[in-house]
Amino acid sequence: MSDNITFTIDGVEVKARHGETIIEAADRAGIYIPRLCYMKDLIPHGSCRVCTVMVNGRPQAACTQPVVQGIVVENNTPAMQKHRRNLIDMLFVEGNHFCMFCEKSGNCELQAMAYRFGIPAPKYPYMFPDKDIDASHPDIFIDRNRCILCGRCVSASRDVDGKTAFEFAGRGPHKKIAVNAEANLGDTNAEASDKAMSVCPVGALMKKRIGFAVPIGSRKYDTKPIGSEIESSTRK
Amino acid sequence: MDKPKVATTSLAGCFGCHMSILDIDDRILKLIELVDFDKSPVDDIKNFTGQCAIGIIEGGCCNEENVHVLQEFRKHCNILIACGDCATMGGIPAMRNNIPLKECIDEAYKNSPSVYNPKNITPNDKELPLLLNKVYPCQEVVKIDYFLPGCPPSADTIWQALVALLNNKPLDLPYKLIKYD
């Protein structure tokens, strides 16, 4: 298929294919639009809202919004960066994110996003909600303190693994990840080799007995900001 | 002209951030050329001797004593820096924040498997500061001017922050110095 659609992101002309989303086209063009819930090859969830961009002056999630010929997209503007920072702050205070002992630290996309935005501390008060940990499975655990409700595990388990081991339960601030059993992940058919176990952006759904395998300094985001892999890719 | 003064304290922290301050190694010689230390565990001065340019706070507030000290720091310091994850978000002590206080105390003095307390006594001397219902990040108690995250923040982070602030420069930490672990 040919790149027959053109539009602009922050004034830069971008070529795209019919049916692509803004984020897909931007990625190919080497323009990074910050995002958390989006993951290539999964159905876009559009829940974190970090990838919100202005499309012809109206806010839209870049991960779900299809490209249209001639649209004007604002991405890296002070206004959008401010809203994104506020969303990242919200995700930090709504959970219990203790980076200092989290196995995911250094490889965590939420943490990396806060680093990229240079956030020394969230501007909102911490809520310290009461959340639980499910360690009933021999090879996997869920730590709901760290979950950002991105839906990646839900989608991967349903659409890739064909298991529907996870779904959301509850609503509003009480929304949480539930498992396909009365209470325990150990009572589901989830396995460590499932796609769902490798998609969590934070330390909420983790494999056991791995822990702090990679030393500080060599972890994914220790030296390079999240998104730099896209920004450094050759522009096509 | 007198050198500006710096004060430091450790509230509900582990002194790890103070270790990190000492970790600036030989730069500490440069530092004492730049500043005098006032109230601080570094020089063991217990009470403020005057107004300080910068106060560095390690740890959040877990008891009334912490609150008192933090308020004193706010009064005596022109700039307050929350140093480390405990000061900025409560840190490890804040893991108790969704457990009722009574349960925490009973766990510590009575129920935990490693407790040896044949008379079943919960210490309750007047000298012991009362615990707060939860551990508060410093910015929820007093106005904080700057935050240095990290557990602890690296010596480079602390050094760069001090040098910038003492020279009235904006505090602009590079990517590698903003870390939460």
Place this chain on the structure above:
Amino acid sequence: MSENLGTFIKNVCHKYKKDKTRLMDIACEVQEQFGCVSGKAMDLIAGEISIHRVEVENLVSFYAFLSKEPKGKIVIRLCNDIIDELNGAEEVAKAFSEELGIKVGQTTADGKITLEYTPCIGMCDQAPAAMVNDVIVTNLNSDKARKIAHSIKKHGDPSKLSAPLGDGNNANELVLSMVNNNIRQKGEVIFARHEQGAGLTKALSLSPVEVIRDIKTARLRGRGGAGFPTGMKWEFARQATGTNRYVICNADEGEPGTFKDRVILTECPDLMFEGMTIAGYAIGSETGILYLRGEYAYLRAFLEKILSNRRKNGMLGKDVGGKKGFNFDIRIQMGAGAYICGEETALISSCEGLRGDPKTRPPFPAQKGYLASPTTVNNVETFCCVARILDKGAPWFTEIGSQGSPSTKLLSVSGDCKKPGVYEVPFGIKVSDLLKMVGAEDTAAVQVGGPSGQMIGPADFKRTICYDDLATGGSIMIFNSTRDVLRIASKFMEFFVEESCGYCTPCRTGNVLLKERLDRIIAGKGEPSDLDYLQELGESVKVSSRCGMGQTSPNPVLSTLKNFRGQYEKLTKRSKDGLMQSFDIKAAIADAEAIAGRPSEKFSLNS
């Protein structure tokens, strides 16, 4: 019991042909029968309709009227919206609580009666009100509450509570409700005398394209609040590719302070069904769904009867109105307590047997809506307008009202006024004229369009109600000068916190944060900088939320910041010495003082 449960679920699932898109109905029936949808029930339902158990939990945990934990055979749901509260809902709650010996949120020890709060049930004109199972009780006070509690303890039969019966069809044998219509002013469109079926007959004499043309000429816009042009919506749905098309009527009237659809459903359901049928003809649909909010379940039997009469009269079913080849029927889908389901894509999710999460757009419902087919979702009042436009013609319709907003609008007026109720007024009416009409005196604030709309003060009373100025789905709440506008705003934020579906970050968490800071200011512990904090936070929620609910949810804060800024400024003060006013040392050490049995040495009384 469990065998009982198994048989019941087998039968219910069989009744719905094991169709997983009817999970909502299945779960509601199980809830009604057993007082909960237990873990065991979830397993059984999942097995019967071949889905995963966690998908059942996904749905059950979403709706307020469904629960995994057992509830009483009788559930008393006290409406605690702001209007009910200002009319003494708290006293009523206290009386129920004392009489039943339980707190709000609890179930009696014998497991028979549950007492809980619920947001606006559409009875603000006769508040305080409550639901006792499906039965509505209105104009409550503590004496009435005690009598009701006494009666249900004795009989266990809510239907004995409906005396005296209300006006109009509320006294119909299939309704038998004490609800009153309170129609205060009839206009030329909805409440005017009209010949039944005239609109549909006219429509069927035209081609579907001509019907859409007439709706467009009449410049009809959606009456639910958003105001999208109806004709355009229909045209999109008609032109979209798909084998089946659907017409959905949004009767999930959940915006606090709105109750005009309740009155239409009671007094002119035929006009509404006629409009739906015309829509079916126009877009080429064979199936209509009336999505009826769970709070209006007391109207269900009556509406089912109207539908069956229409089938008998050839107004539904095969060859509707004698038009060869035009087949159309309507089913009722019950909601189960979720404000978000008034959002059209969430409503579609709910009709599909899913939790009421809004869907990702695009695709829009007109392209891929219910069951991924082209769908039009319109408001109850919109469908009534449709039938009248076809009957009387587009020019007649546009002559009424204002230039940009033709025709009339039903307003649900409640709060501090002498004559709360439903008013059919021409678009373009000035707020001040409306206030005079409804007998409002000493008015300090008017909430136009419900919590998701805006709160205006006297400086804006010269403005007009229409799409181009003050748009509203119908909710008009009036507050006099004794009311505290910031407390009202806080109440609205509480509503949004409870009703957020939780899908997206800003609405799930931003609203909690907005309420926290607003309450801090109300408590006298705010600082001047909190105003900018609220403004920026509110804007982020508005800009980044995923659906219309989230995008309007910060409005209680943003509109009071704009129109009642003085109230905020009065309450905030700069902190002395950089100590946070919001930090309450007394509260923070209270637990420890109690445990230690001694007062604080440092922060005793004098500090």
